[in-house]
Amino acid sequence: MKHLQRLWAFASILALPYAPSFAATLDCLTGEPTAEEIQSWRQDAALQLEQGLITERGLATQIRTCFGAQVPVCLQKMNDYVTRNDTAPASMDSPVRSSAAKQPPSELFLNGTANFEYKIPEDIEERAATLGWPAVRYKSRHSGGFDRDTSSLLMIHVPGDRVNPPVNYDRWLNFALPEDPEDQAMNPTPASPLPSAADYAAEGRGEVSLPKVFTMVSLDRRLDNKPAQVYFQRFLRNGRGSIAFKPEGNSDPKRCISCHPNGLRAISPLGYHVRKDENMMNEEAWKTVQVINEAMVKAAGQKTVSWRDAPVSASSTQRKNLLNPSAHGPGVGPLAPLNGRSRTVEFINQCAQRRRSIDLRDIFGRAPGRGNVYRLSSRPQIDAAKVLRFMSCGGCHGNASRAPLNTLTDWAQIDFKILVDQSMPLGAHRNPLESNTGNVQDALNADERIALANCLQAEFELEVQEKTAWLTQGTCQ
Numbered sequence: 001m002k003h004l005q006r007l008w009a010f011a012s013i014l015a016l017p018y019a020p021s022f023a024a025t026l027d028c029l030t031g032e033p034t035a036e037e038i039q040s041w042r043q044d045a046a047l048q049l050e051q052g053l054i055t056e057r058g059l060a061t062q063i064r065t066c067f068g069a070q071v072p073v074c075l076q077k078m079n080d081y082v083t084r085n086d087t088a089p090a091s092m093d094s095p096v097r098s099s100a101a102k103q104p105p106s107e108l109f110l111n112g113t114a115n116f117e118y119k120i121p122e123d124i125e126e127r128a129a130t131l132g133w134p135a136v137r138y139k140s141r142h143s144g145g146f147d148r149d150t151s152s153l154l155m156i157h158v159p160g161d162r163v164n165p166p167v168n169y170d171r172w173l174n175f176a177l178p179e180d181p182e183d184q185a186m187n188p189t190p191a192s193p194l195p196s197a198a199d200y201a202a203e204g205r206g207e208v209s210l211p212k213v214f215t216m217v218s219l220d221r222r223l224d225n226k227p228a229q230v231y232f233q234r235f236l237r238n239g240r241g242s243i244a245f246k247p248e249g250n251s252d253p254k255r256c257i258s259c260h261p262n263g264l265r266a267i268s269p270l271g272y273h274v275r276k277d278e279n280m281m282n283e284e285a286w287k288t289v290q291v292i293n294e295a296m297v298k299a300a301g302q303k304t305v306s307w308r309d310a311p312v313s314a315s316s317t318q319r320k321n322l323l324n325p326s327a328h329g330p331g332v333g334p335l336a337p338l339n340g341r342s343r344t345v346e347f348i349n350q351c352a353q354r355r356r357s358i359d360l361r362d363i364f365g366r367a368p369g370r371g372n373v374y375r376l377s378s379r380p381q382i383d384a385a386k387v388l389r390f391m392s393c394g395g396c397h398g399n400a401s402r403a404p405l406n407t408l409t410d411w412a413q414i415d416f417k418i419l420v421d422q423s424m425p426l427g428a429h430r431n432p433l434e435s436n437t438g439n440v441q442d443a444l445n446a447d448e449r450i451a452l453a454n455c456l457q458a459e460f461e462l463e464v465q466e467k468t469a470w471l472t473q474g475t476c477q
């Protein structure tokens with residue numbers, strides 16, 4: 001700060017006509033800079049960025065010019081921020097044919113997986129059971145799956161230590177199932193069988209429409225201090241009677257991160273996290289979902305995942321990250337907000353009712369999520385102090401244990417976790433199978449959940465304006 005102020009003062013004494021461009025020089029430090037000098041350089045850089053005196057690209061160049069490959073630790077965040085879009089293109093990532101982790105296990109498919117074609121057998125669930133791979137049928141109630149005609153899904157978890165020979169990566173496959181009839185829409189267990197050869201033939205004659213996408217997320221499990229590595233892949237079928245699913249080109253992680261901030265995304269089936277009056281899944285399915293979701297956290301070693309890197313071009317050996325999510329600015333619900341005013345009862349009272357109703361209906365209009373609209377009661381009962389206590393989502397979603405939620409995150413996913421499945425804030429809500437009374441328990445009432453979602457949003461709007469403070473957090477030493 002001081003450094004820049006001095007420059008400005010100097011410039012104004014001389015009454016230079018182009019003072020800003022004079023002040024904009026961000027000279028390199030000379031000799032062996034001290035920690036204080038680096039910190040003050042960082043402050044100048046952040047202010048120049050804020051005032052538009054230097055561009056992000058200009059600052060990236062200047063950091064490289066001044067510090068070379070050895071960017072000081074306390075400048076790393078700034079460097080990551082100004083280079084956040086300087087990533088390797090997804091097209092340069094290894095494709096399915098040369099990346100074992102992106103290949104679904106052949107045991108699950110008809111005739112193996114010759115030519116990277118995947119034909120789903122009608123007995124895929126029995127196959128999974130025989131192999132000891134957890135599998136569960138479920139219904140998405142907001143945005144899971146890619147077939148807009150059906151909310152019914154089948155998840156199969158393939159633990160790396162239960163394949164032969166064992167591998168260090170776990171795979172989670174998400175298959176779409178044909179939609180149930182309307183009168184069964186709210187039954188948590190999808191009843192439709194997997195399509196048979198006759199069904200595909202009927203599709204070929206234009207009589208029915210069957211699911212056309214299955215997806216897989218794989219994770220190289222965390223080893224020592226190497227973060228778990230995440231892989232996304234979709235497999236598509238043309239429809240019109242063709243049975244084989246084929247890998248799509250590399251999924252651009254930028255298309256998946258908005259709903260999958262930390263790679264794998266816990267599934268939240270209809271009937272999993274429930275309210276008092278809602279039907280639960282059967283106990284066996286419920287427990288399988290729990291096992292599968294816990295395995296996602298465990299494989300990541302309770303830590304943030306890496307979105308991996310790739311060559312920057314076909315002719316280059318230089319590699320860059322495919323995505324660096326934590327470099328995208330301030331996070332949602334931080335432990336220590338930068339705006340200096342959002343953690344007061346007054347603030348909560350102002351933001352609690354900013355959205356009187358929140359619409360989280362299924363993105364495809366599928367039946368199980370059609371009713372997801374949450375309204376404040378006519379006389380909202382909101383304990384502001386309690387809402388305040390639950391605002392620090394960043395304690396877990398901060399970068400260390402889980403990737404931050406930030407501008408890359410689809411806000412509906414935050415609302416979803418607080419309002420629809422109520423799994424966040426973690427531990428506040430308990431399902432009958434988790435509670436000591438056998439009933440649903442919740443530390444927050446329905447109004448308070450809306451207030452929490454509202455206030456996190458109001459706070460985040462202030463936080464994103466604190467970029468300078470965010471870039472200069474922490475002292476240099």
Ligand code: HEC
Pocket residue numbers: 139140141142143144145172173174215216217232233234251252255256257258259260263264265266267268269363410
């Ligand atoms: C609009 C939000 C959204 C986007 C974008 C999205 N997903 Fe998902 N995905 C979900 C949700 C939600 C679930 C969990 C299922 C549920 O609860 O409905 C999920 C689950 C999955 C699963 C099962 C494993 C897991 O993490 O639970 C796979 C595989 C998957 N998605 C693949 C992808 C791929 C590949 C992309 C990018 C091409 C992607 N998704 C983009 C919302 C999304």
Ligand code: HEC
Pocket residue numbers: 259260261262264265266297333390391392393394395396397402403405413414417418423424425426452456
């Ligand atoms: C005590 C740790 C903890 C706290 C506090 C916490 N979360 Fe989470 N959050 C998790 C874990 C673990 C998961 C993955 C398991 C799951 O989704 O149920 C998760 C998942 C999520 C996801 C899905 C994206 C992802 O990272 O998988 C969202 C969105 C989310 N939390 C929002 C919130 C919000 C909003 C708050 C604050 C109101 C919050 N969380 C507080 C631990 C926490």
